[in-house]
Amino acid sequence: MQTEMSKQSGQSFYGMAAIGGLISLLGVAGAFYMEHHGHQVSGMNNQTFWGLPHVFAIFLIVAASGVLNVASIGTVFGKKVYKPRGPLSGLLAITFLAAGLFVIMLDLGRADRLIIAMTHVNWTSVFGWNMVLYPVFFGLVGLYVWLLMERRMYAYAKTAGVAAFIWRLVMTTGTGSIFGFVVARQAYNSAVIAPMFIIMSFAWGLAAFLIFQRLMFGCNNTELHPQVRERLNNLLGTFIAAVFYFVVVYHLTNIYFAKQTGFEQFILLNGGIFPKLFWGGYLVLGTIIPMLLLYLPSFQRIQGAGIIASVLTIIGGLCFLYVFIIGGQAYPLDMFPGMELKSTFFDGHIDNYVPSTPEILLSIGGFGVAFTLTLIVTRVLPFVPQDDVAKLQASGALHD
Amino acid sequence: MKEPQDLIDNKSRRNFVGTAAIAGAGLGTLALAPGLQLIQVSEANTPSAGASSKVRWGMLIDTTKCASGCDACVKACATENGINETVKDPRQGSQWIRKIDLKNPKTGQEHSLPMLCQHCEHPPCVDVCPTGASMKRADGIVLVDRHICIGCRYCMLACPYKARSLVHQPLTAQNPEVPRGQGCVEACTFCVQRVDKGMLPACVESCPEGAMLFGDLNDPNSEIAQRVAKEKTTQVRGDLNLNLGVRYQGI
Amino acid sequence: MKRTLVGLAAILLLAPVCASAGASKPTLKIENPGQCIAPVAEMRVNHMEMLKHTRDRTLRQGIRGEKASLNECINCHASKVTGSVLGKDGFCQECHSYAAVKLDCWDCHQPKAGKLNVGQAEAAGVKP
Numbered sequence: 001m002q003t004e005m006s007k008q009s010g011q012s013f014y015g016m017a018a019i020g021g022l023i024s025l026l027g028v029a030g031a032f033y034m035e036h037h038g039h040q041v042s043g044m045n046n047q048t049f050w051g052l053p054h055v056f057a058i059f060l061i062v063a064a065s066g067v068l069n070v071a072s073i074g075t076v077f078g079k080k081v082y083k084p085r086g087p088l089s090g091l092l093a094i095t096f097l098a099a100g101l102f103v104i105m106l107d108l109g110r111a112d113r114l115i116i117a118m119t120h121v122n123w124t125s126v127f128g129w130n131m132v133l134y135p136v137f138f139g140l141v142g143l144y145v146w147l148l149m150e151r152r153m154y155a156y157a158k159t160a161g162v163a164a165f166i167w168r169l170v171m172t173t174g175t176g177s178i179f180g181f182v183v184a185r186q187a188y189n190s191a192v193i194a195p196m197f198i199i200m201s202f203a204w205g206l207a208a209f210l211i212f213q214r215l216m217f218g219c220n221n222t223e224l225h226p227q228v229r230e231r232l233n234n235l236l237g238t239f240i241a242a243v244f245y246f247v248v249v250y251h252l253t254n255i256y257f258a259k260q261t262g263f264e265q266f267i268l269l270n271g272g273i274f275p276k277l278f279w280g281g282y283l284v285l286g287t288i289i290p291m292l293l294l295y296l297p298s299f300q301r302i303q304g305a306g307i308i309a310s311v312l313t314i315i316g317g318l319c320f321l322y323v324f325i326i327g328g329q330a331y332p333l334d335m336f337p338g339m340e341l342k343s344t345f346f347d348g349h350i351d352n353y354v355p356s357t358p359e360i361l362l363s364i365g366g367f368g369v370a371f372t373l374t375l376i377v378t379r380v381l382p383f384v385p386q387d388d389v390a391k392l393q394a395s396g397a398l399h400d
Numbered sequence: 401m402k403e404p405q406d407l408i409d410n411k412s413r414r415n416f417v418g419t420a421a422i423a424g425a426g427l428g429t430l431a432l433a434p435g436l437q438l439i440q441v442s443e444a445n446t447p448s449a450g451a452s453s454k455v456r457w458g459m460l461i462d463t464t465k466c467a468s469g470c471d472a473c474v475k476a477c478a479t480e481n482g483i484n485e486t487v488k489d490p491r492q493g494s495q496w497i498r499k500i501d502l503k504n505p506k507t508g509q510e511h512s513l514p515m516l517c518q519h520c521e522h523p524p525c526v527d528v529c530p531t532g533a534s535m536k537r538a539d540g541i542v543l544v545d546r547h548i549c550i551g552c553r554y555c556m557l558a559c560p561y562k563a564r565s566l567v568h569q570p571l572t573a574q575n576p577e578v579p580r581g582q583g584c585v586e587a588c589t590f591c592v593q594r595v596d597k598g599m600l601p602a603c604v605e606s607c608p609e610g611a612m613l614f615g616d617l618n619d620p621n622s623e624i625a626q627r628v629a630k631e632k633t634t635q636v637r638g639d640l641n642l643n644l645g646v647r648y649q650g651i
Numbered sequence: 652m653k654r655t656l657v658g659l660a661a662i663l664l665l666a667p668v669c670a671s672a673g674a675s676k677p678t679l680k681i682e683n684p685g686q687c688i689a690p691v692a693e694m695r696v697n698h699m700e701m702l703k704h705t706r707d708r709t710l711r712q713g714i715r716g717e718k719a720s721l722n723e724c725i726n727c728h729a730s731k732v733t734g735s736v737l738g739k740d741g742f743c744q745e746c747h748s749y750a751a752v753k754l755d756c757w758d759c760h761q762p763k764a765g766k767l768n769v770g771q772a773e774a775a776g777v778k779p
Contacts, residue, residue, distance in 0.1 A: 038582045040568040045491035049553040049566055109551015109566055109583030112755075113531075116548050120531040127530030127554055183640060184524060184560035333562050335515075335636055336651070340505050343515070344474070345498040346491055347562065451713030482761075537713055545710055546759050574761040576722045581759030596715050 012219065013379055020372030027365010030358035031106035039109065041358060047346055048329045048353035053107040055321045056363035059204065060100030060370060062175055062197055063317075065168040066205020068093040068141060071148070075161030080397040081231050084385040086157075088216075089209055090145035091383055092374060093168075094138060096208065099370035101134065103362055126178045133171045140164045149382070172198050179328070186263035187328030192253070196246035203239035204317045207310035210236065212374060214307050216384050225389045227398040233306040237294035240313060244287050247320070259337060266331050266350070267323060274327040277319040286316010326353055448596070451539040456521075457590055457645060458540070458617035459604070460624050460633065463513040464650035465611035471499050473514050476606030480591060482575035487568070494565035494580075496588040497603055502651075511650070514603065514612070517542060517563035517588035518636065519645030525555035525564065525587075534585075540617075540645055541590050551583040560637050563587045590614075590645075617645070677745035683727050688718050721760060729764035737762045 034042055044051045070089035074082030105114060122128045144160040147153045176197030182188040210232060217224060224232075251268070254260040267274050290309035293299045302308070330351045332341065341348025355363075377383070392398050477497045478484060487493040497516040503509070519542045525534045526542065533549035536542050544555075544564075556564045564587045571581055577593040580586050591601035599605075604612040615624035627633075633647035687694060689701075701719035708714045728742040729735055736743040737757060747754050 035583075038569040039566060040488055040492055042568075045489060045568070046493070046495075046556070046565045047491060047562075049556050109553070109585070110549065111551075113548070113550045117531055117550050120533075120548050122526075122529050122532040124527045125530045125554070127528065127552060131530065178554075181528070182524070182558050184558055188557075329557070333560065335500075335561060336502055338504065338506075340503045341500055342503070343498045343500040344471075344490075345495040345515075345562065347498070347500050347515070351491070447708075447714045447716045447718075449714070450708070535711060537711065539713065543710065547706055547710070570758070574759065576725070576761040576766050579759035579761070584759065592713070596713060 013375070017372060017375055020368050020375055023368025024365050024372055025368075026361045027103070027363075027368055028106070030361030030365065031111070033358045034107070034362070035111055041356065043354045043356040043359060045351070045353075047332075047349070047351040048326060050325055050329060051353060052322075052326075052355040052359045052363045053103050053366075055318060055325050056366050057100045057104035057107070058175065058325065059314075059318055059321055060096050060103065060366050062172060062201045063204040063208050063314075064093050064096035064100060065137075065172040065175075066201030066203070067096060067209050068164060068168055069202050069205050070209050071144070072161060072165040075144075075148070075158050076165050080392055080395060081228055081387075084387060085209070085213070086148045086161075087145050088213065088378070088383045088385060090141050090148065090164075091377055092209060092212060092370075093141050093205075094145075095370045095373040095377070096205075097134065097137060098373060099366045099368075102369050103366035106362060107359075126174045126181060129174050130171075133167070133174055137164075137167055137171055140167055168201075169198065172201050179324075184333065185328055186254070186260050186331065186334060187267075187324065190250065190253070192246065192250050196243070196250060199239065199242045199246050200317060200320075203236065203243045203313055206232070206236050206239060207313040207317075210306060210310040211314075213385065214304075216378060220384060225387055228387055228389070228392070229306060231398065233294050233300075233309070236306070236309060236313065237291055240287055240290055240294075247282070259334070262334070263331050267327050271327060271330070271350070272352075274323045274330070278323045281319025282316045282323065285312050286319060290316070329353075451537045451541070451596075453538040454618060455539040456617040457519065457595065458615065458624055458628075459519075459590070459601075459646045460613040460627055460649070461514060461646065462611045462613075462649045463511055465609040466499075466511070466513050467609060468501060468510070468512045470608065472606045472608055473497055473603035473612065474499060476602040477588070477591075480575070480594070480602035481578045481589075482573060482580065484573055485569060485571055492566075492568040494567060494586060496563075496565070496586070513648060513651060515561060515563075515636075516603070516646065517559075517590075518561050518642070519588075519590060521643035521645070523642070524558040524560065528554045528558040530554065537592075541592050541595070542587070543589055543592065544584065544586055546579060546581065546584040546586070549584040551585060553585060555585055559587075560640055560642070677749045678740075679742065679745055680730065680740055682729065682731055682742075686727055721756070725760075725762065726764045729762075734765060735763045 039049075042051065067089055070082055071086035071093075073079050074084075074086050105111060108114075118131055121131050140160065141164050144157065144164045147157040147160050173194045176194035179188040180190055180193035213224070251264060255264045265271075267278060269275055290312045293302065293305040293309040293312075299305060330353060332346075332348050332350065335341070335347070389398075474495070474497055481496060483494055483496065485493075497514050499512050500515045501510065501512045519536075519540055521536075521540065523534070523536055523542050526536050528534075529549075530552060531548045531550055533545045533547075534542070534555045535545055551566065553566055556562075556566065564585050566585050567580060567582050569582060574580055578589075591599075591603075594601060600614050604614045613624050613627070615622040617625055617628065619625055620629075628647060631649065633649055634651055635642075635644045635647060636651070638644075689697070698719075702721060705717045705719045706721075708717060725736050730738075730740045730742065733739060733741065735741055737754075738744060741762070743754060743756075743762070
C-alpha cells in the first residue's frame, strides 16, 4: 500500500501546495505590513493587544502538543491501533508548533528582536521557559519520529516517546499557565486553566490528526477500516467530553465568586459577540453536534461523520479561545470594585475589538504554514498510516 | 527656542558631561526636597553612583484634593516625556498617567484620581517579561528596557493597573532623555530622568492642588515617609499584596 | 554540470563587487573636530561596545554622566545643516549605510541635536 502521498495525485499535490503556499505568503505579507507601519494598522489597541493572531497561534501551539498524543498512546501506552500513526502524529506536532510560532512571533511589536528573546531569558516568565520548551520539543519529537521510522532504531522509540510525552505535558501546562499565572484579570488567575489546556490539546490535536489522515487517505484512494475509524472517533468523543467538564468547572467556579459575576455575565450573557461565540460556537458547534455525530447511531451513519465532528471541534476550539483571550481583555480591569470608572484611557470601558485584514491574513497564514509543511514532507517520506487489520483483529485490539 | 547650532556650540565648549554640570548647578539653586538623593556634581568625568536599594521612591496622592476636571498632571507628563504623537484611534494612544473618574452607582458619589504605574515592589510585569526588559531598578522604579523589549505585550496582560501602553506607530519627536519607539511597551517611569537629577516627577510638580507628594519611602525624615507612617493610606487592589510605591488617600 | 557550477560560483563571487560598484565611500563631516572622547581608530572599532555597556549601566543601574553618552555624541556630531545624525550627511547614517549595518537606535532615540526635555531645559535655564 502507498506510504507516501500518492505520486499519481501529482497535479493535486502541486495544486494544494500552491494554495497552501499562497496562504502562507499572505500571512507573511500581513505580518510585514504590521511590522512596517506599526500596530496602528491592526485592530489591536492598548486594551485588546492580543488579538486574532494570538487566538490562532495558541490554538496551533496547543493542538501541536495534543496531536502528539496519538503517537504517545501507541508508544507509551502500547495501544496497537495507534502505533502506525506515530510518525504522522509526530510530524504534525512539529509543523503545527512551527506554524503557531510563525504567527505569534510575527505579531511581536519588534519581531526583529527574536535573537534577543533567545539570548536574554527571564526564568520567572512562562514565555521565558518557552525559549527552552519549544526548541527541545522540536528536537525531541524529531528524534522520536526518526526512531519510529528507522527500523534499526525502533527499540529506542519508547524512551524518546516517554520523554516527548512528559515534555509536552510540561509545555502545555506552561501554555495554560501563561493565563493561569495572571493574577490581574478576572478571566485568568486560575489553576484549572493549565489542565484545561492539556485536555483541550488532546481534543484539538486528535481532531487535526483525523482531518490530515483523511486527506492523505483520500489522496491515496484508500479508506480507513471502519473498526479503526470507530476507535479513533470514540477517543475524540471522550476528549470533547473531558474538555466540556473542565470548561464547566472553570465557569461554575467563576460564577460562584461574587467578584467574578460581572465578568461571567459579560462572557455568558450580555457581552455581545462573546456569548454568541461561546454558546453557539464552542458549545453547540464545537461540543454538542460533534458528540451527536460521534455517538448517536443515526448521526454516525452520515458519510464522514467523524471528519465533520473533527472540523467542528476545531471551530469550537477557536471560538473558545477567542472568548477566552479576547473576552478576557475586552472586559475592563476591576480596580475599584463596585465603582463605575471613566477615563481617557478607557478604564471601565468594554472594548470592541475588530480584527483588521493584516491580522486575519497572518492568522490564517498559520494554518497555511502547517498545511504546506506537512504536505511537502508527507509527499517525500512514508507517513501514511498502514493498518494491518487482520493482525489487529486477531490480537483483539479492535474490540474494546 | 534657541537654534540647534547655538546649543551645539555651547555644548562643545563645555566639559563632556556638561549636562550633568548644569544639573549640578541647577541642583545647587533648588531647595532639596527632603529625601532626595544628592547627585554628584561632575566636574571631571565622574559618573554618578547609580540607583541604590537604600532608597525606595514612592508617591502619595491625596485624592480629596484632586479636582475632577483637572488634568494638569497628564499634560505635564506628556510634555516632559515627549508623548506627543497623533494617533488615529485614541484606544491606541499611550497614556503613562491618566485621570480616572469614579462614581459609586448606588450612592451617586463621585471623585477622581490620577492612575499611573504603581511601581510595585513585586511587579507582575517583571515576572512575566520573557526577556527581562521589564525590570525594577534598585531604588524601586519599574522600567522598560526598550533595548531588549520585543513587544510581546505579556506585561500589559499581567499589569493589574493597566499601566502599560504599546507604541503603535513610528515616532520621530521623542525627547532626547526619554527614548521611546514603535513596537515597544512603555509606562510611567516616575520621570526617572528628572529624579536622577534631584528633581520631582513632572506630574507632581505640576499639580495645582498639591495633591501629589513624591519622595523616599525609606528615609524616615522624608515628608512622604512621615505621612505614610502617621496617616491612613490605601493601595489600589491592595489584596494583591504587591506593596506598591504609590499610595492613595481618600479612596 | 561543471559549467553550471562554475557559472554559479562566478555569480556569487562577483555579486558583492557588482553591487557595491555604485556605492561611494562615506564622506564624514566632523562638525566639531578634536572633541571626541577617544581617538578615531578606537571609536571606529569600539563605539558600539561603548554605547552598549553604557546603556545598561545608565538604564538598569541608574548611573548617569558616563563618558559615552549617546545624547552628547548626537549634540556634537549632528550635521549643522539638518541638525540630525541621520539623513543627508548624517554622521551615523553615512558609515552605516555604506556598511549596510542597520541602525536600530533611532526607532526610540532622538537623532536630532538640541532638543531638550522640559526638565533639562529648566535645569539649564533655557526654554525647551
